[in-house]
Structure formats: structure tokens, C-alpha cells
Amino acid sequence: IEEDDDSGRPVMSVEVMEQALDSRRQLPAYSGLGEKREALPAFKQRADVIQTVGGAQVVLLSGETGCGKSTQVPQLILDSCPEARILVMQPRKIAATTLAERIASERCQRLGEDVGYQVPFGGKATNARLVFLTLGVFRKRMLTDTELRGITHVIFDEVHERDKLADFNMIFMRDLLARRSDLRLVLMSATLQMETFERYFERAAKINIPGRVYPVSQLYMDEVVATLYKQPMFRSWLGPGVLCGGIDIPAGAEGDWNERAWKQVVFQHTKPEDKETMWGLEEKGLKEQMMAPMSKARLLDGLRKHDVLQQSSLAFDYPIIEALILHIDRMYKNQQKAKGESEEEKPAGTILVFLPGWGDIDQLQKRLVQNFSSDRFKILPLHSQVTAEQQEQIFNPAVPGTRKIVLTTNIAEASITVEGTEFVIDCGRAKEVSYDPYLKVGTLTTSWISRASAKQRAGRAGR
Structure with missing residues (x-):
């Protein structure tokens, strides 16, 4: 019951794939994950997504962070079009791998069956119909196969994160769409500012998916310092002075x-x-x-x-971050006692800490591991340099009586959602590539984030 497509890979018939999907839907694990999927705004808007993607060659899809567009839109296309072969481009390696793993688990499958990924120096996508890949891997693929034979849909995720490679791939796709009327392109972003892409791709259809946002209270640096210094414990923790910017x-x-x-x-x-x-x-x-x-x-x-x-300096207020984490935990414990609830009944909300790069994550992680109880706090770095096992711990639910502290970069602004996040500590900085006119090379420097990025980070506490 198998046939070969233009790429020479074996493809199951539509009937067999539909039967396999129906069988998985009967599994208890699939049912449990299905409830979470159905609660996502992107899944609720599935009819609009399927109809628009099927009727337009280019679709501009904007959806707020946490709406489920990165995990649900590719699956909706996959399930509504059994003969589909989809490539999903991600700007970061860690986003490509974690999203592939997440979708595979939602479908009760192993990586490499329906869903896989291709990243530099590795991948699991031999027979996968939905493949997540980085921008560089996509470029290599299209250089060897300029027609993308056998591919029916290409999805650009996080298109607002533009660089030379992303623009190069965009140019290639626009030229390819003129030659292949059967190919579909979906551009996804967490921002509504899609005017540039509207001008570049004429007659593109548009979809907007709202997010699930809860009220978020924001405290700024001076308010945090004032709050901490009112408590004798933190005055001694911080020492005789407050370290602000070094x-x-x-x-x-x-x-x-x-x-x-x-x-x-x-x-x-x-x-x-x-x-x-x-x-x-x-x-x-x-x-x-x-x-x-x-x-x-x-x-x-x-x-x-x-x-x-x-x-005056790009140094960080590590003591304040440590004191703030303890303050949040103490506040939570007091609330639990006031309600008559035990701390061991359920896991405490995750604290997401935004830092510029790996060096800052490593330094803060060492401080927290040294000063905090390992029984109460689980310190987890979220970065492309961590192992797959460490990445998996980030997305697994916390054990009752414990609290996850996730140290991350701007990758968690939009590309990856850490479920259970209730608190965000934002240092307000990020690593960005800039051009040094004297050295005439690109350099990775720490700089202040934009107001839009700060809003995205704060919104992580309300998803």
C-alpha cells in the first residue's frame, strides 16, 4: 500500500495514514495531550487556518506568544492533508529540536516517524513528513534541490528575526513560488508588524491568532530594591550595599x-x-x-x-536576582499557609530569568546551585549548549514541593514556551550581532533590549 513520490522516498497511502492517525487518537496518552492542544487558541482556530492555507499560496500568520502556532499550525496542515510534506524553518537549533520533540510526543510517536528535525551535525528525519530545520540547513537543502521536490508546504517561523540568511531563503522561496504553483508558504510571527512581508509577497492571505493573556503585574528595579531592603533577611543577604550595574x-x-x-x-x-x-x-x-x-x-x-x-557597566545584579527569587518563594509559601494548603501538594510556579548569553547563565547557575537548596529549587539552563536530557527537564512538570528556575536567553521570548511560568525576572539585555567598522567584522555584543522585547518577556508570566 505504498508508492514513491518525486523525491524517491516511500509514502504511505492516504487511507493507511488516516487509519494510523485514528488509532493513535484512541490512546489514553493522546487523549490527555489532546485536551491541552484543544485549549490552545491556534487549535481553536483550526478551521480558519486549514481553509486559508489551502486556498492561498502565501499566508501571513501572526499570533501572540503562547498561542500555540509553532506546535499546532504544522500539525493542522499535516492532519488535514495526509499527502503533505512540510519543512518548518526555525532561527535557532534548540527551537527546531525541542519543537520536533514536543509535537512527536503530542502525536504519541517517536522522533523520525511523522515528525523529525535536521540541524547541523545531526538529525532524525529519514522518513518524516514534518521536518523542523535551521535556516542554514534549509539553505543547503535548496542548493542541492532547487525545486524542493516532494515538498508541499514550507513554514517560516519567527520571520521577524531577520538576518542575511533568512532574507536569502526568503528570496529563494519567492522565486520558487513563481515556478511551483502547488507549493504553499506560511510566514509566522509573534508580532503584528508584517507590512514588509505584505509588500514582498503580493496577494498574501492573513490570519491573526489571539493569545491567552492573564493580567501581569510589573515591578521595576527601584521598586524591587525598596521591597527587598524592607526585610532584614535580604539586607544581610545583599550586604552593606546594592550592586547596580557594577x-x-x-x-x-x-x-x-x-x-x-x-x-x-x-x-x-x-x-x-x-x-x-x-x-x-x-x-x-x-x-x-x-x-x-x-x-x-x-x-x-x-x-x-x-x-x-x-x-555605566553591563555587569549584573546577581545578589538582587538571588534575593528576589527567595522573596518570591517566601511570598508563595506564606500564601499557601494562609490558604491552609501544604507546600508539598503541587509544584510551585516556574521562575523564568532572562540573561544575555551562556556566560551569564553559567555564572548565575553556579551561584544559585551553591546558595540554594537542591531539594526545593531545580536550576535549569535553557540554551543551545545544554544537552538533550537537560532540555527535556525544562519541559517536564516540576515535582510537587519544588520550583523550577529556568535561566534563558531571548530564545524564550517567542520561539519556546516554558509551561507553568508564573514569574519573569528580566535583566533587560541580550546578545546581538553588530558590525564593527574599525575591525570590519561582525561582533556579538551585549546591548539593551527594545520595548517590544521587554513586553514579550513580561507576557511570558501571563500565558
């Missing part, structure tokens, strides 16, 4: 200002043409306004002192 701020309002730190602030935030000096600023009373770390004083350009102080 500058030690005295804990007492009456303390003398660190002269080295003051010079850094003044000279970095004073325009030369203003002819301001440190002594001139002292006469205006600005120095006294900044002496107290909990003051609400505003500086020359309206920035709060924490904003300005953190500009």
Missing part, C-alpha cells in the same frame, strides 16, 4: 557617595558642550539627591538613578 550603592541614605561611581555617572551623562563639571553639579544639589539608593530622584534627562547607574 557600582556599589551604600545601603543607608546618610552614607557617603562612592566618588568613583559618581564620576562615572557624571561624565557619561553630561554633554561636553554643556560645560558642566562635577563640582557644578554638586552645587545644583544633584549629588545629594542621588545619595539614597531608594530615592525617587530624577537626573538631568529624566532618567531614574538606577537607569543611569546601570548604563
Whole structure:
């Protein structure tokens, strides 16, 4: 009951695949996962997705983070079109592998059956009909097969994360669509700003999938410091001063200002043409306004002192992050006691900590492992350098009585959803590729994130 497609690979008949799908749907495990799938906004909008993808050659699909578009849209196409062969491009290796594993588990299958992945130096996709791959792997594939024979659908996920490779693949796809009228292209993004792609692909159909968003309360740096310093435990934890951006701020309002730190602030935030000096600023009373770390004083350009102080260095406030995690856990325990519930009855909500890169994750992980109880906290890094076993722990439910702390980069902004996240600690920075005009090379530097990225990260606590 098998035939060969144009690529020479064996393909089961439509009837056999439908029977196999019906059989899996009868499994208890499939039923349990099916309930989670059905709760996702992308699954609820399946009729619209299937009809639009079937009727248009190019589809622009925007869906809020956590709506299920990355896991559900490929499956909806796969189940509605049994003869489909789908390629899904992901900007990151870890997203390609984890999404493939997630979908395979939702379908009660092993990797490599219906679902697989292809990444540099590895993959499980010999006979898979739905393959997740990185941008580089896709480029190599289309260079060896310029017609993408046997492929019926191509999905670009996270298209807003553009670079030279992504744009190159986009150019190739637009040219290929002109030659292959049977090929379907789906561009997916967590942002509604799709105007560029609307202009590039004429007559593209559009779909918008809303997310499941719960109210999120946001606290900023000065509020966090004020909250922690009200508690004697954390005053001793943080020591005599607060580390803000690498500058030690005295804990007492009456303390003398660190002269080295003051010079850094003044000279970095004073325009030369203003002819301001440190002594001139002292006469205006600005120095006294900044002496107290909990003051609400505003500086020359309206920035709060924490904003300005953190500009002077890209060091992180690791002690504050540690104290904040403990504060969150203590607050949760007090709430459980007030309700008369035991801490051991259910797992505590996951804390997601955003950091720029692997070095920052590694350093904070070592500090947390050293200072925190391993029975209570499970410290898990989320990065492309961690092993598959470590990645699996991140997506497994926490054991009752424990709390997961996931240390991640901007990969968790949109590409990957960590279920059970109730708290987000955002350091506000990310690693970005920039061009050095002096060295004439691309460099990976730490920089401040955009307001849109900050909103995406905060929204992770409300999914």
C-alpha cells in the first residue's frame, strides 16, 4: 500500500495514514495531550487556518506568544492533508529540536516517524513528513534541490528575526513560488508588524491568532530594591550595599557617595558642550539627591538613578536576582499557609530569568546551585549548549514541593514556551550581532533590549 513520490522516498497511502492517525487518537496518552492542544487558541482556530492555507499560496500568520502556532499550525496542515510534506524553518537549533520533540510526543510517536528535525551535525528525519530545520540547513537543502521536490508546504517561523540568511531563503522561496504553483508558504510571527512581508509577497492571505493573556503585574528595579531592603533577611543577604550595574550603592541614605561611581555617572551623562563639571553639579544639589539608593530622584534627562547607574557597566545584579527569587518563594509559601494548603501538594510556579548569553547563565547557575537548596529549587539552563536530557527537564512538570528556575536567553521570548511560568525576572539585555567598522567584522555584543522585547518577556508570566 505504498508508492514513491518525486523525491524517491516511500509514502504511505492516504487511507493507511488516516487509519494510523485514528488509532493513535484512541490512546489514553493522546487523549490527555489532546485536551491541552484543544485549549490552545491556534487549535481553536483550526478551521480558519486549514481553509486559508489551502486556498492561498502565501499566508501571513501572526499570533501572540503562547498561542500555540509553532506546535499546532504544522500539525493542522499535516492532519488535514495526509499527502503533505512540510519543512518548518526555525532561527535557532534548540527551537527546531525541542519543537520536533514536543509535537512527536503530542502525536504519541517517536522522533523520525511523522515528525523529525535536521540541524547541523545531526538529525532524525529519514522518513518524516514534518521536518523542523535551521535556516542554514534549509539553505543547503535548496542548493542541492532547487525545486524542493516532494515538498508541499514550507513554514517560516519567527520571520521577524531577520538576518542575511533568512532574507536569502526568503528570496529563494519567492522565486520558487513563481515556478511551483502547488507549493504553499506560511510566514509566522509573534508580532503584528508584517507590512514588509505584505509588500514582498503580493496577494498574501492573513490570519491573526489571539493569545491567552492573564493580567501581569510589573515591578521595576527601584521598586524591587525598596521591597527587598524592607526585610532584614535580604539586607544581610545583599550586604552593606546594592550592586547596580557594577557600582556599589551604600545601603543607608546618610552614607557617603562612592566618588568613583559618581564620576562615572557624571561624565557619561553630561554633554561636553554643556560645560558642566562635577563640582557644578554638586552645587545644583544633584549629588545629594542621588545619595539614597531608594530615592525617587530624577537626573538631568529624566532618567531614574538606577537607569543611569546601570548604563555605566553591563555587569549584573546577581545578589538582587538571588534575593528576589527567595522573596518570591517566601511570598508563595506564606500564601499557601494562609490558604491552609501544604507546600508539598503541587509544584510551585516556574521562575523564568532572562540573561544575555551562556556566560551569564553559567555564572548565575553556579551561584544559585551553591546558595540554594537542591531539594526545593531545580536550576535549569535553557540554551543551545545544554544537552538533550537537560532540555527535556525544562519541559517536564516540576515535582510537587519544588520550583523550577529556568535561566534563558531571548530564545524564550517567542520561539519556546516554558509551561507553568508564573514569574519573569528580566535583566533587560541580550546578545546581538553588530558590525564593527574599525575591525570590519561582525561582533556579538551585549546591548539593551527594545520595548517590544521587554513586553514579550513580561507576557511570558501571563500565558
